[in-house]
Each structure stands twice: as structure tokens, then as C-alpha cells.
Amino acid sequence: MLDVKNLSNAILANEISLKRASNREFAKYLAIYRENIWFRDTWEKRIGIVDDSDHYFWLIQRNSCVGGVVLEETSFMSLFTIPPFNDEYILLEKIVKFLIGNSAKNEVINAYGILPSQAEHLLKLGFNPQKSRRCMIRPTEIFDDIQWEDNLKIVRPNNQYITDISKLFFENYDSLGFDGVNTLAEQFESVTRYFRDNSNEKLLNDASSIILDSNNDVIAACLISSWEGVPLVYDLAVSSVYRRSGLATKMLKHSLSTLKEKYDFVRLFVYSGNPAESVYYKLGFFSGTKTTNFCFSMDRKGVLSNST
Structure with missing residues (x-):
């Protein structure tokens, strides 16, 4: 050896x-x-x-x-x-x-x-x-066209949702920067780590979104963390039932608008084959080298x- x-x-x-x-x-x-x-x-x-x-x-x-x-x-x-x-x-x-x-x-x-x-x-x-x-990057920007459906509730991250968010990420796994095996246990560990490391970052929490339906079930989530002192889309997922409804775009627009108060840009990592890469591209994210x-x-x- x-x-x-x-x-x-x-x-x-x-x-x-x-x-x-x-x-x-x-x-x-x-x-x-x-x-x-x-x-x-x-x-x-x-x-x-x-x-x-x-x-x-x-x-x-x-x-x-x-x-x-x-x-x-x-x-x-x-x-x-x-x-x-x-x-x-x-x-x-x-x-x-x-x-x-x-x-x-x-x-x-x-x-x-x-x-x-x-x-x-x-x-x-x-x-x-x-x-x-690859890494993708976009300047922060204020969007005035974010309109949420009346039957949905948008809440900030709260550790009471750890289990539900973990289940959402596990069932709708699209490899957004998640460097691990997709099991419910691994996702639970990842989400728990997010709340442990970011719970005191008010602006990052404000830029994150948890979407609940009329039954108060978690149907989408966008978690914003910090990497090297700059905002990073830690993970994002939308329930299969609500895909193609624009929720991912709205959550990202909310993040970009909120973060403009302090930050110039946002990054995310995406694995090849993730269908959401086209969503990021259409929203103006620039792709780095694979x-x-x-x-x-x-x-x-x-x-x-x-x-x-």
C-alpha cells in the first residue's frame, strides 16, 4: 500500500x-x-x-x-x-x-x-x-411576480418539519447536490444537519420555503444554507403531484429576492440527469464546467x- x-x-x-x-x-x-x-x-x-x-x-x-x-x-x-x-x-x-x-x-x-x-x-x-x-450561479434579484395559490401555506424552516421534509426529499430525489445514498435515513441526517448548522441564520431562513397544502402536508421545500460565506441552495424538491406547477421557480424567486438584501449571488450544485436543471437554466442560472x-x-x- x-x-x-x-x-x-x-x-x-x-x-x-x-x-x-x-x-x-x-x-x-x-x-x-x-x-x-x-x-x-x-x-x-x-x-x-x-x-x-x-x-x-x-x-x-x-x-x-x-x-x-x-x-x-x-x-x-x-x-x-x-x-x-x-x-x-x-x-x-x-x-x-x-x-x-x-x-x-x-x-x-x-x-x-x-x-x-x-x-x-x-x-x-x-x-x-x-x-x-456542476455548479450553477445566478445574481440575486428582486422579483415582483411571485403569486402563491390560495390553498397553499408558505412557512419558514422549522425543525418540527424535519421528518416531513426528509420524506419529501427521499420520495422525490433528483440529486440536487446530495452527495450520498438516497435512503430515508440519509435524507433525515442531511436535513437534520441543515437545521443544526443554519438555524441561527435569519436571512437564510427567510430565504428558504416550506410549502404546505390544505391538509398541512409538506409538498415542496427549498432550503438555503451558506457555503464559503455565500448562499447555497442546500436542497430543493417538489412532490410529484405538484410538479410542473411552477412551485420550484417561485421558491427560487423568493430566495433570490430575499437574499438580495445582503448577497450578490447564489450558487447550487446539480448532478447530471436532474430534470430540474432546465428550471435553473430558464431562471437565469449559469452553468459551470461539469x-x-x-x-x-x-x-x-x-x-x-x-x-x-
């Missing part, structure tokens, strides 16, 4: 090697040479994603730094190249071979947050695509060994 914490440098192949990077220096290069896919709005936030762990490495070719990568025992992420070097395929191939050569036979190699330009290379190397997602997670099963070594 690869011991990344004690790895200072390693030869990959073809005059390409790994060299441990200073975290501060790595952060600067990552912020400049890797696309700002999450729309971080300050330099401090962009370099702040690099923590004090031991997983940051330069990629060296003939004594010149040609890129960088975040490396763990059986996974990698955040690969970037430094101009004029631009051969991502050769770097990915050598990184993967290095990880395989230092892993047990039953291990799975994971690649996280892969950009579109790198995805084709990983497919050639025998990787299987998993979840894909990233995809990949995995490589060790029983597919033959695919890699036959690659160029």
Missing part, C-alpha cells in the same frame, strides 16, 4: 516524477492553472481549498515542473498542467500506473472531480464514469497495460 504521508518523491516513468509540494505554493498554482469550476469569488477562497495535509505533489519532467496533482493511497484529483506542457494523457497514464503498482489486487482506484478535457483520457485508460455534477468521478477496478489491468 502506498504511504503518501512519507512519500517525498517518486519516479513514475518516461522522465516524469513526483515531488512533494509546499502547500502554499501548490495552492497558488492550482488556483491559476485549474479552472474555477465552483465560482469562488476571492483569491483567498481559491487558495483556501488547499489544507495542511500531505497530499500535494508536483509533476516533474526533465527537471521542469509541468503540473500538479492531489494524490492519496488509491485516488487522485485536481490534476493541472503548466504551459507550455499540455499532455494530460501521459500524466494521467503514469499516475494511474503508479497507483496500481502500489495497491493491492482488490483495490479500486478513484479519480475525483475530473474535467471534460481529462474524461476521455480516463475512458481510454479503462476507467468507468460515476457521478457527474466534473465527473471515475473508478478503475483492478481486474481491468489489462486495459491499462495495452494503452499507449
Whole structure:
């Protein structure tokens, strides 16, 4: 098993090697040479994603730094190249071979947050695509055209609704940024975490919506949280019975209007295949670059060994 914490440098192949990077220096290069896919709005936030762990490495070719990568025992992420070097395929191939050569036979190699330009290379190397997602962003704006149906009641978040909201999200799961297995227990944990972390944020609570029908059943919910000091659509769902009634759009318009008091924009994460992505787009949300997670099963070594 690869011991990344004690790895200072390693030869990959073809005059390409790994060299441990200073975290501060790595952060600067990552912020400049890797696309700002999450729309971080300050330099401090962009370099702040690099923590004090031991997983940051330069990629060296003939004594010149040609890129960088975040490396763990059986996974990698955040690969970037430094101009004029631009051969991502050769770097990915050598990184993967290095990880395989230092892993047990039953291990799975994971690649996280892969950009579109790198995805084709990983497919050639025998990787299987998993979840894909993107960040979307929109300026806040005051909407004067929000009209709720008379038979509906709009209330602010209250932990008395945790169970009902969890059930709503579970039964109408569309993968809006929910990074977990869709079970009722997982949704309950996620909603409970939302209330725990955001209950004292009045403006975020005011921007959130829980919609009740005439029987006081929860039929829709839009929860707004904060991520990196900026509003984030934590989760949003509408009961299947009320879909295509405009509730999602109205809840988002309410959020955008309320948040304009203090914030310039709102972000959300959406997984590929979520039909609500068209709702966000029609409301003016701008789509960031899609990233995809990949995995490589060790029983597919033959695919890699036959690659160029």
C-alpha cells in the first residue's frame, strides 16, 4: 500500500516524477492553472481549498515542473498542467500506473472531480464514469411576480418539519447536490444537519420555503444554507403531484429576492440527469464546467497495460 504521508518523491516513468509540494505554493498554482469550476469569488477562497495535509505533489519532467496533482493511497484529483506542457494523457497514464503498482489486487482506484478535457483520457485508460455534477450561479434579484395559490401555506424552516421534509426529499430525489445514498435515513441526517448548522441564520431562513397544502402536508421545500460565506441552495424538491406547477421557480424567486438584501449571488450544485436543471437554466442560472468521478477496478489491468 502506498504511504503518501512519507512519500517525498517518486519516479513514475518516461522522465516524469513526483515531488512533494509546499502547500502554499501548490495552492497558488492550482488556483491559476485549474479552472474555477465552483465560482469562488476571492483569491483567498481559491487558495483556501488547499489544507495542511500531505497530499500535494508536483509533476516533474526533465527537471521542469509541468503540473500538479492531489494524490492519496488509491485516488487522485485536481490534476493541472503548466504551459507550455499540455499532455494530460501521459500524466494521467503514469499516475494511474503508479497507483496500481502500489495497491493491492482488490483495490479500486478513484479519480475525483475530473474535467471534460481529462474524461476521455480516463475512458481510454479503462476507467468507468460515476457521478457527474456542476455548479450553477445566478445574481440575486428582486422579483415582483411571485403569486402563491390560495390553498397553499408558505412557512419558514422549522425543525418540527424535519421528518416531513426528509420524506419529501427521499420520495422525490433528483440529486440536487446530495452527495450520498438516497435512503430515508440519509435524507433525515442531511436535513437534520441543515437545521443544526443554519438555524441561527435569519436571512437564510427567510430565504428558504416550506410549502404546505390544505391538509398541512409538506409538498415542496427549498432550503438555503451558506457555503464559503455565500448562499447555497442546500436542497430543493417538489412532490410529484405538484410538479410542473411552477412551485420550484417561485421558491427560487423568493430566495433570490430575499437574499438580495445582503448577497450578490447564489450558487447550487446539480448532478447530471436532474430534470430540474432546465428550471435553473430558464431562471437565469449559469452553468459551470461539469466534473465527473471515475473508478478503475483492478481486474481491468489489462486495459491499462495495452494503452499507449
